[in-house]
Amino acid sequence: MRRVITVLLVLAIVLGLAGCSRLGGKPSVAEEKESLLDTISKRGVLKVGLSTFVPWAMNDKNGELIGFEVDVARRLATDMGVEIEFIPTKWSGIIPALLTGKFDVIIGGMGIRPDRNLKVNFSIPYEYSGLAMVANKEKAAGFNSLEDFNKEGVVIAVRIGSTGADVAAKLIPRATLKMFDNETQLIQELLVGRIHAVISSAPMPAYQVIKYPDKLFLPMEGTFTKEPIGFALKKGDYDLVNYFNSWITVVEAEGWLAERQHYWFGTQDWQGLVQ
Numbered sequence: 581m582r583r584v585i586t587v588l589l590v591l592a593i594v595l596g597l598a599g600c601s602r603l604g605g606k607p608s609v610a611e612e613k614e615s616l617l618d619t620i621s622k623r624g625v626l627k628v629g630l631s632t633f634v635p636w637a638m639n640d641k642n643g644e645l646i647g648f649e650v651d652v653a654r655r656l657a658t659d660m661g662v663e664i665e666f667i668p669t670k671w672s673g674i675i676p677a678l679l680t681g682k683f684d685v686i687i688g689g690m691g692i693r694p695d696r697n698l699k700v701n702f703s704i705p706y707e708y709s710g711l712a713m714v715a716n717k718e719k720a721a722g723f724n725s726l727e728d729f730n731k732e733g734v735v736i737a738v739r740i741g742s743t744g745a746d747v748a749a750k751l752i753p754r755a756t757l758k759m760f761d762n763e764t765q766l767i768q769e770l771l772v773g774r775i776h777a778v779i780s781s782a783p784m785p786a787y788q789v790i791k792y793p794d795k796l797f798l799p800m801e802g803t804f805t806k807e808p809i810g811f812a813l814k815k816g817d818y819d820l821v822n823y824f825n826s827w828i829t830v831v832e833a834e835g836w837l838a839e840r841q842h843y844w845f846g847t848q849d850w851q852g853l854v855q
Contacts, residue, residue, distance in 0.1 A: 615819035620684060626657040626664055629678055630688035631671040633763055634784055635844045637688065640853045648844040652706065653687045655836070656827060670761050672740040675699055679814060685824075686812040689781065691743045701817070702810035703824040706832070707841060710803025711744050714785035714796050715777035716770050723776070723799045730754050735775040737766045743807055744779040751804075771795055781807075783845050790848075 620626050630637045630649055637647040645666055657664035667683045678686055678700065689709060692702045715723060723729060729736060730752040738744040740759045748757055758775060760766050766778045767788055778785065782803045789796045811824050831837050844850065 616684060616813070616817045617820045617823055620660065620662060620820075624662050626653070626660060626662050626685070627667060627683035628653045628657075628664065629667050629669050629674055629683040629686045631669055631674055631762075633671075633689060633781075634787060634854075635850065637668075638854055646850070646853060648707075648840055649687050649689060651840050651844075652837075655831065656687070656824075659827060660823075670740075671742065672761060674741075675812070678812060681814075684813065685820075689809055690812050691807040692810045693743065696812070699815075700812040701815050701821055702812055703821060704828055705808035705810050706828045706837060707809045709781045709807050709809050711747055711779055711805045711807075712782040712785040712803045713777050713779050713799055714770065714788050715799045716773055716775070717795055717797050719773055720776045720797075720799060725800065726751050726804065728799070729777060732756075734777075737769050737775045737778045739763065739766065739780065742780070743805075744781070747805060748779050787848075 630645075630653070632638050632645075633647075635647050636649045637645055640646045645668075650666070653666070654664055665683075667677075669677050669682070671688075674686055674688065674690075675696065677683065686700075689707075690696070690702075691709065692705065696702075713726075713729075715729075720729070732754055734752075734755040735758055736748050736752060736755045737758045737760060738748050740761055745757065745759060748755070755776075758769065760769070763780065763784065766780065769775045770778050770788075771792060777799065778788075785798060789798055811828075813820055813824075828837075
């Protein structure tokens with residue numbers, strides 16, 4: 581009888597500890613936080629953070645967002661079976677906004693870089709971009725190489741938090757860098773002659789030369805960097821990363837990404853849609 585009582589007491593203690601562990605310890609697999617992929621599906625809306633940048637994302641004549649990234653995000657949401665909500669955000673604060681849960685993913689031409697990867701996870705690349713330069717004809721007359729701009733007294737403008745800011749600091753360290761939140765400010769400074777040139781992702785520099793041929797020029801043809809572009813999301817959600825990677829693989833194999841890239845970056849058929 582004494583042995584039976586002892587065994588029952590031990591079982592009671594073990595079960596009690598298990599209950600306490602369930603309440604205050606590490607949750608079981610079933611109790612772990614659900615994937616953001618499930619949350620998005622239940623919510624019925626994919627929240628996308630982006631920053632306006634021609635021709636990735638911009639407002640048309642009716643104030644609606646259009647552009648390459650907008651097409652990508654809309655197709656992604658459609659394939660997920662959910663609605664889309666765009667949340668325009670200044671580029672300088674777009675990663676902090678993601679980390680605080682303001683939106684689910686950044687689809688905004690964000691380059692995959694190790695320093696950014698310390699804060700966020702990236703999908704596989706869905707496009708590749710490169711940096712180019714557009715310059716003021718009067719202030720940069722005769723300049724035709726990066727070395728020509730690598731001089732004291734030369735002023736280069738870049739977007740805050742952009743890859744262009746890092747590259748400019750490395751490749752033309754003797755020039756003075758001015759930083760702005762958006763491309764409208766960059767081009768305005770360039771047009772009035774307060775800076776020598778702007779470094780930005782192609783094809784924006786080439787488009788500005790077409791728009792202002794009397795004031796601006798391309799000191800160098802093409803791009804001088806190549807950068808993989810991916811979706812950025814909060815760390816830890818491998819189900820969502822896997823879904824994004826699979827989706828990119830499928831639409832790339834379809835040829836859909838190449839078709840959209842050609843339309844937005846290889847033609848100007850969309851110019852009549854913008855303000």
